[in-house]
Amino acid sequence: MIEVHCHCGHFFSAPDSLAGGIANCPSCGKAVEVPGLRDPFWRVLVAGAVVLWVGVTAAVGVAAGPAAAVLTGLILAGVLWLISRAL
Numbered sequence: 001m002i003e004v005h006c007h008c009g010h011f012f013s014a015p016d017s018l019a020g021g022i023a024n025c026p027s028c029g030k031a032v033e034v035p036g037l038r039d040p041f042w043r044v045l046v047a048g049a050v051v052l053w054v055g056v057t058a059a060v061g062v063a064a065g066p067a068a069a070v071l072t073g074l075i076l077a078g079v080l081w082l083i084s085r086a087l
């Protein structure tokens with residue numbers, strides 16, 4: 001469930017399936033945007049994770065060679081994938 005804050009001051013929970021969509025506030029009945037995976041914050045987070053991934057992989061490549069960089073890149077990609085699945 002996702003916590004939604006309506007403009008009328010009422011807090012309510014919306015099902016995860018409505019993430020990034022619209023839910024009706026049970027208090028005032030108006031449509032409220034549900035924060036979710038498709039909101040701008042999420043896109044910034046994904047972009048930051050990709051930049052971090054490329055940066056760390058490149059740094060390992062310089063410090064420990066291309067083979068270590070490929071290994072680190074694969075491990076980080078797996079970790080980021082697991083995190084994205086958990087969210």
Ligand SMILES: [Zn+2]
Nearest residue numbers: 006008025028
């Ligand atoms: Zn409301």
